Amino acid sequence: MSDAIINGVAGAGGGIIAQLITYPLQTVNTRQQTERDPSKSSSNSKDGTLNQMYQVVKQEGWGRLYGGLTPSLVGTAASQGVYYYFYQIFRDRAELASLARQRKGIGDGSLGMLQSLVVASLAGSVNVLLTTPIWVIVTRMQTFKKKKKALQKHPLPSVCSEGRTVVAEPSRYGIFDVIKELYDEAGLLGLWKGVFPTLIMVCNPAIQFMLYEAMLKKLKKDRASNMKGAEGLTAVEIFLFGAVAKLGATFATYPLLVVKSRLQAKQSLHLDARHQYRGTWDAITKMIRYEGILGFYNGMGTKIVQSVFAAAVLFMIKEELVRAARFLLTRSVVARSNSSKSKQSR
Template sequence: MSDNVAHALSGAGGGIVAMTLTYPLVSISSRLQVQRGGQGKDEYKNAADAFFKILAKEGPKGLYSGLSSGIFGIAITNGVYYYCYEAVKAVFEKAKTKNQQMSTAESMLAGAIAGSAVVLATHPIWTVNTRLTVRKKEEGEKEQNALEMGAAILKKEGLAGLYSGVGAALVLVINPIIQYTVFEQIKNKVAKFRTLGNFDFFLLGALSKLVATGLTYPYIVVKSRMQISQKDDEKYTSMLDGFKKIFATEGIAGFYGGLKSKIVQSVLTAAFLFMAKEVLFDWAVWMLVIAGARKRVAAAKA
């Protein structure tokens, strides 16, 4: 068996670790993204204001709304992504001479293929997660789990409801392309001079995600808003319609709601993910060897 499965398992495990550690920031940034710039007393002025208002009204649980679906989603997302990315990467590397690295264009193509597969496979999970995360639960209101939310969306809006904002999500495939291309290219350059350690992977993960999120944030806002249940007069009929309406009613600032908390969350998530993945890779290989899914002689890290 190739290293694809080991990469998928370690990527999924790393994603779970990262998501668990940073989920309150996910909740805050998601709520700020879908907020439409109102001035009511329940509106969030910034990340700190959102944090204290959520705590006051919903308690600590409010910061973890949708955590289970988020953990499930990130495990599937990273597992599919790393499996596909490494599979495409292996095809490119077979065509090269020994020790020759992938080019930037090849890294980007591998990321595009893997990212598209992830979006089509996991978008409904993230639609459910987004709605659970941004939902402001009133006192005494029954808690809704991911399965109940998914069933409610399917019943009311059909399959199209679960795939709301999928167009923007497919455009956002460029986010991991930028992220992993920056990561791989810098890693390859640094590796020529010295051996990388866990802290190096932490820093590289943070830097690569900072670049990717900063460049693609307006699309993240449009996608998040399309994924929630909207009133008819506020509904975005397409990604372009979303951009037009946000610009007309909120100006440029509307595309960057929650940017600070999102960047902090994304950077920390990516940093923890890459560091945890590198640590978990050897464990994943060891488990596959113990399970008889691969030979011990092939267990060296790719």
């Protein structure tokens, strides 16, 4: 089994576990990002996040904190699997190129920060193009707001807004409902809404991996060891490195994440023009005009807690799974070798 496959499967497993642990925070954060009215935007403090979680449970039930969990888990497994698979492939090729340059007397044979950034960006771009439809569906399901039970017994009638009929939100909102809604809005391209800022957001995991690899490289140098990758590190060290790397990447790219979520969320017809976006640039200019720069940082406190913790858990579990897989494969090879020698001796 190749290193790329091992890393891909381990990344998918780590991502699923991290997602399960932090999903309620992710749901609340997506709602904070897509809130158009500055007066209703949740505070970035811990109390604001907890209060919004309480309000979701009180008004819509516990289930809404896990709205879109199924496609999200599928998306996480696919995204992490695709990302780590292609990351390892691109990294292996970059390392071979670096070793080739070393033989010519150029460099020390290791990857620099810029090379790590390029490798991570390429892997991220492939991942975005393949998995964006899944995340558009997840965003729609996370931002769907279920009506109170009392109102569900007596559904709200359709209302008229600017000559258009707007039907009240359904109480059930599944994957196929979202797909149909997106197709009705923009055809097949509706599944790739927000892909442009998402491609730019590739710099988030790229910066994250650049910082992560830089910290690993420095630690290896300090220890003067012959470790490869993260081998030899404790789970706690990997957890802390993953957390610090994600923290830096989140600070740098959060405004793009808010724009992406705004484009992917459903834009109700009854909203006025300032809350409807025709594209990435239109969303950016309207947010600056009507919400100010702070609008780009809605829910950042929640995101930092959720993403940093999730990334740290993902890195820790992924590296442990890679280590376990390599150990099992090595033991299997040794066992087959011993068995072959035993048969030959007979």
